[in-house]
Amino acid sequence: MLNSKNRQTGLRRHWKFRLFAPILAGATLRERLLACLGALIGIALTGLICGAIFGNGPHLPLIVAPMGASAVLLFAVPTSPLAQPWSIIGGNTISALMGVIAGYLIDDPIIATGVGVSLSIGAMSFTRCLHPPGGAAALTAVLGGPAVASWGLLFPLIPVALNSCILVGLGLLFHRLSKRNYPHIASVAPANSHQTADVPPLLRVGFQDGDVEAALVALNETFDIDRGDLGRLLHQVELQATIRSHGSISCADIMSRDVISVGNGATSKEARALLLKHNIRTLPVSDESGRLVGTIGLRELADDAEGIAGAISPAATASLAAPALSLLPVLTDGRTHAVIIVDDDRRVLGLISQTDLLSAVAQSLPNAAGRQIEAA
Template structure:
C-alpha cells in the first residue's frame, strides 16, 4: 500500500513541504501581480488578453523548481517569445489550422533547443498563437512580444524578487567545475580518484535519457553522494575530534610587523585574528603582511569557520581545492576553540583507512 502511494506522489527530488507551500504562494503572487502590472502598463489593450495562459505553466517551473534549466530567465523569456514568433509565422504560412498547430509546436521545440532556451510552456505558446492567428486573420509578430514577452519578463522579475526571500538560487548558477588552480595539467585532487566529468557524460550517454537538471549540478550531486556514503561506511568524525586546540592567534589591534614576527617564530603561514574578547575577527596570511607596517585589522580577511560538532568530511572538498587550507572552529559566540587543517584531516582519514 505504501509503495502504491509513493508511485503516485510528486517526484520532485529535494523538495520539502515548505518548498511546495512557497511554490504555491509564489505562483499566487507572481500570476496576480503579472496580470495587475500588465493591466496598468497597457490599459488600452481592449480585447487583447492582458495575461496569456502558458504563463501559468511557466510559473509552475519558476516557483516550484527554480534550479531547473527549463525555469531560468532565458528559458522563460526566450522560449515563450521565440515560440510565439514561430506560431505567428506558421499560422500565416500554413493554411490548414490542424496541420499548422503540429508544425508550430514541432518547430518551436527545435528553435528553443537550438537557442538553448527549451521551455515546455513554449509549446503551448506556439499552439495558442497559431490558433489566434487563424481566428483573427490579423495577428502579427508583435503579439509574441506583447503580451507574451511582457508577461514573461514581468514574471521572471517577480520570481527573482520572491526567491531572494525563499533563499533559493535564482537565476540558478550551476556548481562550478573543479579548477586546476595552479595552472598544471593534473586533475584537481578531489576528482583524481572519484567521480569525474567524463564519468557523468558516459553514464548519461549509456542511459539515453534527458534529465531536468544541469549537468554540472548532477556531477556535484554524485560527488556529494559519494562522500556521504564514505562517511557512513567509515563512521562519524566530528571536527572537534581531530582539530588542533592550542590555536596561535593574533590580536586585532596588533601590527603587521608583530604578526610577521609571530609567523616566523612559530613557522606559520596563517593566523586567526581575534578581538579582545577572543571572538574571531578574520584571518591573515603571509601575503597580507607584505608592505608598510599597519594594524592587522586593516589587512585581515574573512575566515572560513566550522562548528566542533560538524562532520569533518563535509569540508573535504574545500580543503582539497587548492584555495582553502584550514577552517577556524568556533563556538556559538564565534570564539576560537580550534583549527581544522588539511594535515589534521589527512591524518584522521589515514587512521580510519588503517582501521
C-alpha cells in the same frame, strides 16, 4: 494468514509513502509551499500590471495561458535550466513567433499547430532557451482566435514577451526575498589554484567529467539538470557516503585546542613572527570581544602593510559536532590550509589543519580495511 495481513499493511504503507513523497528530489514541504505562494503572487500581479497598462478591453488577453506553465517552472523548480530568465522570456516569445508564422503560412489549423510547435522546439534549441510552455505559446498563436489574429506579428511581443518579462521580474524579487538562488548559476568545475597543469586534488580520484559524459551516452536519455550541477551532486554523494562510513570522527576529536591567534589590531610584523615561530600557515584573527573575524597567513602579509586589518581573509569555520571528513572539500581546494572550530558566538574553540585531517583519514583506513577483511 498473518503473512498476508503483514503484506497488505506493507503495501498500504508503500503507496501512502508514494502518494505523499515529493516527486522532485529536494522538494521539501517548505519548498512546495513557497512555490504555491510564488505562483499566486506572480500570476496575479502579472495580470494586474498588464491590466493597468492596457485596460480590460476584450481586444487583448491580459495574460496568456502558457504563463501558468512558466510559473510552475519558475517557482517550483527554479534551478532547472528550463526555468532560467532567458529560457522563459526567449522560449515563450520565440515560440509564439513560430506559431504566428505557421498560422499565416498554413491554412489548415491542425497542420499549422503541428508545424508551429515543431518550429518552436527547433528555434528554442538553437537559441538555447528551451522552455516547455513555449509549445503552448505556439499553439495559442495558431488557435487563439480573433484576439490573437488582431495583433498579428505583434502578438509575440504583446502580451507574450511582456507577460514573460513581468513574470521573470517578479520571480527574481520573490526568490531574493525567500533566500532562494535564482537565476541559478551552474557549478563551475574546480580549478587548480596553483596555476599548473595538474588536475585539482578533488578530481584526481573518483569519477571525472568524462565518466559523467560516458554515463549519459550509455543511458541515452536527456535529464533536466545542468552537467555542472550533476557533477557537483555526484561528488556530494561520494562525500556523504564517506562521512556515513567514518562519521564517528568529529571535529572535536581531531582539532588542535591550543590555538595560536592574533587580534585584529596587531601589526604585520607581529603576525609574521607568530607564523614563523610556530611553523604554521594560518592565524585566526579575533576582534576586541574575542569573536573570530577571519584568518591571515604569509600570503596575505606579502604586501608589508603596517597593520593586518586590511589583509584579513574570510575564515572557513565548522562546529565541534561536525563530522571531520565533511571538511575534505574545504581543505583540499588548494587555498584553505585550516578550518577554525567556533561556537555559536564565533569564539575560537580549536583549529583543524590539513595535517590534522590527513592523520585522521590515515588512522581510519586500517579500520576500514579490517572491516572489509572480516566481511569477506
